[in-house]
Amino acid sequence: MSFSHLKPKITTILSNDHETSEQRMKEVCELLQTSVGYYDWVGxxxxxEAEKTLHLKAFAGEPTDHTVIPFGKGICGQVAISNKNFVVADVKAQDNYIACSITVKAEIVIPLFKDGKNIGQIDIDSHLEDPFSEVDERFLEWVNSEVAEIL
Known part of the structure; x- marks a missing residue:
């Protein structure tokens, strides 16, 4: 899939200084969740750092109980420690997976860096098995670099 048609829309959303950064991130989540068929939840x-936890700030998709995740727990918590992309083709095959919904089959988590430090991440769940590719990784890295500019 080509993500080139989404890049200008994301740039426009993020450049809107009349909204908070949290509102702009929510709009990015909504755009991705409604525009990419296999992005069923985006957050x-x-x-x-003091509490060694991750906190959900913006999302699109079904509400989740997982608004706070300890470092090391689940895919998101592992990325908080590893500072590396984590693509899970089949969540059932992961021992350290936090089940959000029985419909989730795959997950991709990309760390978000600001000034070289991992300050957060974008997390995407899919109801399809193994939908994510290197193209998704590169696109989401770009999204995170753009988001970092407004933080």
Whole structure:
């Protein structure tokens, strides 16, 4: 899939200084969730270093009980520690997975860096098995770099 048609829309959303950064991130989540057929849930988590937890700040999709995630727990918590992309083709095959919904089959989590520090991440769940590719990774890295500019 080509994500080139979404980039200008994301740039426009993020450049709207009349909205809070949290509102702009929510709009990015909504755009991604409604525009990419296999992005069923999209959210941004941000780190609280003192508590070693991640906190959900913006999302699109079904509400989740997982608004606070300890570092090391689940896919998101592992990315908070590893600072590396984590693509899960089949969540059932992961021992350290936090089940959000029985419909989730795959997950991709990309760390968000500001000034070289991992401050959060974008998390995407899919109801399809193994939908994510390197193209998704590169696109989401770009999204995170753009989001970092408004933080």
């Amino acid at each position: 941004f988590y941000f780190a609280n």
